[in-house]
Amino acid sequence: MKKALIGILVMFSLQSFAQNDFRKMNWGDTPTQLKTNYPDVNWESETDGSTIFYYTDDYVGGLAAKIFYYFIDNKLQIGAYYFEEVHSANNLYYEDFVSISTFLNKKYDMEMNENWNDTSWKGDDDNIGFALAMGHVEINESYEDQETSVIHSISGDGPGIEHLLRYASMEYVNSIREESLDDF
Numbered sequence: 001m002k003k004a005l006i007g008i009l010v011m012f013s014l015q016s017f018a019q020n021d022f023r024k025m026n027w028g029d030t031p032t033q034l035k036t037n038y039p040d041v042n043w044e045s046e047t048d049g050s051t052i053f054y055y056t057d058d059y060v061g062g063l064a065a066k067i068f069y070y071f072i073d074n075k076l077q078i079g080a081y082y083f084e085e086v087h088s089a090n091n092l093y094y095e096d097f098v099s100i101s102t103f104l105n106k107k108y109d110m111e112m113n114e115n116w117n118d119t120s121w122k123g124d125d126d127n128i129g130f131a132l133a134m135g136h137v138e139i140n141e142s143y144e145d146q147e148t149s150v151i152h153s154i155s156g157d158g159p160g161i162e163h164l165l166r167y168a169s170m171e172y173v174n175s176i177r178e179e180s181l182d183d184f
Helices: 002-015 031-037 091-107 125-133 170-181
Strands: 044-048 051-060 063-072 075-083 111-116 137-144 148-156 161-169
Touching: 031 051, 031 063, 063 091, 075 170, 091 125, 091 137, 091 148, 091 161, 125 137, 125 148, 125 161, 148 170, 161 170
Parallel strands: none
Antiparallel strands: 044 051, 051 063, 063 075, 075 161, 111 137, 137 148, 148 161
16 A cells, blocks of 8 residues: 555656646746745755755655755756655665656656676675665666756765756756867
């Protein structure tokens, strides 16, 4: 019963993306529109130069997450989920990743990529969580269309595992790519 309820919550959470670029927002929307769309949310915010980001805690797909909206020059450019579930076993973080991945792949044609720094545990499903926590592997999947880039990732750095899902406007992604070309 619990798995069915979580599945329904995930489905409704992911369906909320269908009409907009990120949740109830579209690329280019302003912070005022965010507050209008979510009048009952108590937003925290931080500013760094021309970037302001708003964040709050919520549940996405049945998982505790911090939700971020990044506004650059007063326009929404990035939306992200930083999953904050706490588990007693590292493999459970990987199961969370797979759960979110399943729903993403129903909507997007996500391309999976595994980057192994140490292949000692490669192919050992019983220890994938350990490999993640130790930084031996980073797993991500991505999708792009003309409007949006989606990157879903899980990785570790020794003490823990980080699970992220990021949506970005292609306008922003392309500007970052162009800046990178300036390095050559």
